[in-house]
Amino acid sequence: MSEAAVHVGSGKVRELFQLDSERLLLVASDRISTFDVVLPTEIPDKGRVLTGLSGFWFARTRELVPNHLLALRPDARSTECRRLEMLPLECVARGYLAGSGWKDYRATGAVCGHELPAGLRESERLPEPIFTPSTKALEGHDENIDRAQAEELVGAERFAEVERVSLELYRFASEHAAKRGILIADTKFEFGLDPDGRLVLADEAFTPDSSRFWPADEYEPGRPQPSFDKQFVHDHCETLGWDKNYPAAHEPADRVLRDQGRPAMSGLPRPRVGVLVFPGSNDDRDAALALESLGAEPVLVWHAERDLPGVSAVVLPGGFSYGDYLRCGAIARFAPVMRAVTRFAEDGGLVLGICNGFQVLCEARLLPGALRPNTSLSFVCRDVPLAVEQADTLFTTRCEPGQPLSMPVKHGEGCYFADGDLLAELEANGQIVLRYLENPNGSVADVAAVINDSGNVFGLMPHPEHAVDPLLWPTDGALVLGSLVDAARERTLAAA
Secondary structure (H helix, E strand, O other): OOOOOEEEEEOOOEEEEEOOOOEEEEEEOOOOEEOOEEOOOOOOOHHHHHHHHHHHHHHHHOOOOOEOEEEEOOOOOEEEEEOOEEOOEEEEEEEEOOHHHHHHHHHHOEEOOEEOOOOOOOOOEEEEEEEOOEEOOOOOOOOEOOHHHHHHHHOHHHHHHHHHHHHHHHHHHHHHHHOOOEEEEEEEEEEEEOOOOOEEEEOOOOOOOOEEEEEHHHOOOOOOOOOOOOHHHHHHHHOOOOOOOOOOOOOOHHHHHHHHHOHHHOOOOOOEEEEEEOOOEOOHHHHHHHHHHOOOEEEEEEOOOOOOOOOOEEEEOOEOHHHHOOOOOOOHHHOHHHHHHHHHHHOOOEEEEEOHHHHHHHHOOOOOOEEEOOOOOOOEEEEEEEEEOOOOOOOOOOOOOOOEEEEEEEEOOOEEEOOHHHHHHHHHHOOEEEEEOOOOOOOHHHEEEEEOOOOOEEEEOOOHHHOOOOOOOOOOHHHHHHHHHHHHHHHHHHHO
């Protein structure tokens, strides 16, 4: 750590350090706990996943409630946070009947004092989301409590506030996730108070440690659900005859995660996405790996091919096609495979060009405008901040209008140019999809990405394939490539 930090505590997953009187440093370890007991085997990079997801949701919910996040550190697992006076409650919002809620309902017909209709099945969606607080035990297990008990801990007025905010957060995230094929069954929040007594969201938000995530296409009430969280670790530990106290079960948790986590992902079809390979391409494999991690089946397509091998989308990756002799992309536009790409695009096929691929698409007149040398006449390689101008394209459905993004650029000829008439046309038609917030290359009107007037061909200079893995950070590229995968999957299903 670059500054003095005093270790002040350890949680089940996080280590807590004091930076100064107003700031704390939370470091998410790779530990995993179940039934409030830390298991002996760590899950590699789990802490980075928790930190990245929390950062994603903190950025999107700060209009609903302030949060403690001040900064994310480059290690992708450490967060600088405001120091707060924490409330002694675990604040749980439930939209479905699962876990301890299902157990309480079977025993009493109620969950934390909420009387529910008779005859509900396991995993069934509740008529309305409910707020079910629990104690925050320093030792032993948290216990579900009712409204009266919670009000004794924090007061009636504060309880009403945390209930309202918890349900607002749950509804917001549930709607966001449902559009992307994920059901949030329930989630847990922790809140604190700042020096002015204002409520602040703390700890984490909508992570696999704090929430149940179910694939929507496999949802079937009346049984446990496949999940994208640690529920199957709970389920596995239930089979071991363990009393849920220390010492923890010794079955290696990483093997359970590896062996049981993959099937939950298998319900969605994997659309085939062609990734072109030109002599001089150097990001084709990275693009393929990123697409695969997002649920696609990448297919590498050599530049000399004259047909595309039955794909739902095509990606032209970054690099230096044909050595970038003449202008960047000027030779690649004549590659045999580009005739197939042109036919594919003219038939409405999805085509994405990244950096050099963007240049090729402009040279092939599949996208408007041109790419010129950077105004600095220097090669640029760094992360750049962007803003989403159009979130309703097939390539940005996972984004929100105006959403800030961060992705790396690495180019010497990335200065987008359009004359006055063309620029006015692009603005009027909503064809400028991303803009630079800090222009790295002199692009006209800060243009970072454009789309054709039919909405099926998209080009951008930043590299989304280098912004997918939480180990590398940032992960905003997954929003663009994930949108492409979603659109390709829809076309695969429609053609089935």
